[in-house]
Amino acid sequence: MSRITIENLSKKFDQKEVLKNLNLEVRAEEMVALLGPSGCGKTTTLKLISGLLAADTGDIKFDGNSVIELPTEKRGAVLVFQENLLFPHLNIEENIAFGLKMSGVEKKIRTSRVTELLELVNLPGYQKRMPGELSGGQQQRIALARALAVNPRVLLLDEPISNLDANLREEMRELIRKIHEEENMTTIFVTHDREEALLVADRIAVMKNGSLEQIGTPEELYRSPVNRYVANFFGQANYIRGCKLGDEFYPDCQNTELKHDQEAEKKLVMIRPEFLHLTKEEFSDSDLMVLKSKIIKRSYAGERIYYQVEADKLQDPLRVIDYNLSNFEAGEEVFLHIPLAKAAYLKE
Amino acid sequence: MFKKNIYRKIILYALIFLFAFPLLLLLVWAFSGRWPWPNLIAESFSLEGWRYFIDPANGAVESLATSVIIGVAVTFITLLISIPAGKAMGLYDFPGKGAVKILVLAPLIVPPLAVTMGIHINFMLLGLADKFIGVILVHLIPTLPYSIRIMTHTFEGLGDKFEAQARVLGAGPLQRFIHITLPLISPGLFSAGILVFIISFSQYLLTFLIGGGRIITFTMLLFPLVNSGDRMLAAVYSLVFIAAALIFTLLMERVLVNPAEKRDHFYI
């Protein structure tokens, strides 16, 4: 299983830049999700890694060695397409054994590997069926088995789950996780579904317009996104503009001295609505920023309550999700507590 | 509504009759002995025409074999050229594609007579005239447009994803062609093959001009029979021709073609 390094990778189609200087590192035996809206270049990235497309500039390395000159069939980067593309004229056994047969593995070994893989994907005994007889979910699993059969250096999955019916998705997610853990396969999979990425991947690479915005564990991306795009991608967010001086944060840089202070950095603070607290009484803590506020709107949603509050010192209203079910009415005066430790400082 | 349907059916069956009746007439003539005007049925029936056909001295069976050999060779070469051409036309966009499309289809419209008369002298100079190879080459002109068009449609329908999938699984160019592309295009390949064979099998003028009377295909014998008005013999030869073409078609279809795939290709 290989470590994949992508350096300054660019690709144009008819003058349209689909990938712009992409840099990405995937560790050996890691599962990384490429997440982004359609057209952000994620499928193109998979095709470049597999060699089906040739890059305009940049390099791709497996374990530190460039593979950019290697033809697709010799790279060992197996792409499983969205449409699963089982060869319709071959039965399941022949489909799974296809790659092994091409590299000249003898029949006996092929047969036993097929049996093993069919068990792994929970379809034992399906050797002699034809692809047309299988359901969409089963076909997808066979496609996965076929890719695993050749022991690829990296497994590339293009939207492996989103095409399936809702009830099959969880099963497929678990299967992909299970395979990843049993086979220790370096895996890169493409998805436009945030939840899918959060549930399956070790790390998520967020892409936008052909470049990488941020890569990190699900928690890192949720808690400390580097910009608004990533922050919004992973849930609701409140933004507070202000100045940072040392550990102190001043909303709207309201301290007049700050405006002339060279060391004060202009920052955008992002904090998730569920980290905010509302109380009737003021209490202070060094980590907390406390603002006098007024409830504008209250929406009851069972186990939680959504509030919109307007703080005296801030321009934009903030959203608060309260799981404590503290009962405030619209119009009520409250204190808003902002735990700055849980906030992320973004670049403007 | 019900009445209307009946009238439609009558019209259609009349059409079918109109097209099937001449074939029936052909069949009766082929077995007739004496059949003078104005009799509606022959006075006597005989197998004389068939005996004439089988008699090796008349060279009919031999010419049939010549036709089949040329037809098979033309089919093989045409398909060999059309597979890559159809792939290029069906899967890729490239500068000049419009012009290539016109060039490929042009032989359907431009009279083959004019083309053949134009190249004849060069065939003579190159020593291709009056030879098998010359006749085979000239048959490529009317057959290529059809087979390239069918292969283009086939590749358009298939796309290049299966090949890409085979490629990432480690299959080299030759392996991909043999194990993936060839089996997947085979329905189109066989419809094209049938059409090409029959077009070659039916050629008269091109064979006559380039073959110079040395290459005797079956149509070389049939044409003078029709021209001289020998109805009985002409009917026998025609039936043999139709039977041979039909057997070839059915054989290819039964063995190899999925009937749903072969429709929208026409030949006048």
Next chain:
Amino acid sequence: MFKFRFNKWYPYLLLSPALIVLFLLFLGGVILGLSQSLGYFPVLGLEEPTFKYYLEVWSSTEFLNSLVFSLFISFTSAILTTIIGVFFAYQLLKIKNKNRIINFLYKLPIIVPHIIASLMVFLILTQSGILSRFAYHLGLIEEIAEFPRLVFDKNGFGIIAAYLWKQIPFVVLMVYTVLKQINGSFEAAAKNLGASNSQVFREIYLPLTAPSIGSAFIIIFAFSLGSFEIPYLLGPTYPQTLSVLAYKKYISLDLTQRPYTMVIATSLTMITVILIMIYRKILSLISRYHL
């Protein structure tokens, strides 16, 4: 980098065998025919391009009569074929269980070549043909000579009949394929708005199939114009179609006649090319004003 270039040239590489054959045989034939018609014929010692053969041929009565005869036959048979073919295609659309009919229509014209189509017309329409015999039994005629000359006649009746037999199935299938793809809900919507069956045909199906009907017309027109076997076997000794005229001059073995022959053959090519250009022009005009 090499790989990128390779990709760019790959389609041309795939096309190269076809292009070589089409350039050498087809375009070569067309161009050689053209240059021979212009009097460039090194084998005969002719090397000075000239229009004199064109002027001579194009002003001869023989050629002009052939031209008129050819155009008449092609036009008549193409018009009749198209009208009848469209009618049957529309009828075919309306009935169920037609796979066998379609299969029959599909195979027939492929398997029966022009020579045999000619023979069948001959068996039916000559004065001693089956139609004449029926006429006798119905009391319409009493002697063989009373039956009209329908084959080898100056009106090209036999030729047109053979073309109809061969080409109607082609038009039926081509138009039927397009009709079938037209959404049935157009028809339902039109009927709902009070259109009758014939109005539906005129206002919905006919305009939508017009381009393919036009293509079918052009193809069969060009095909009839260039075709040789049927007019040779069923046509009169005078006038002859252009293709028959070219053929007769070609096999006369008098090589000095060759440029004249090539003028006739090239004229055929020119007419078909002009026809297609006119058709494309009309089609683009139609699509410009209707869309």
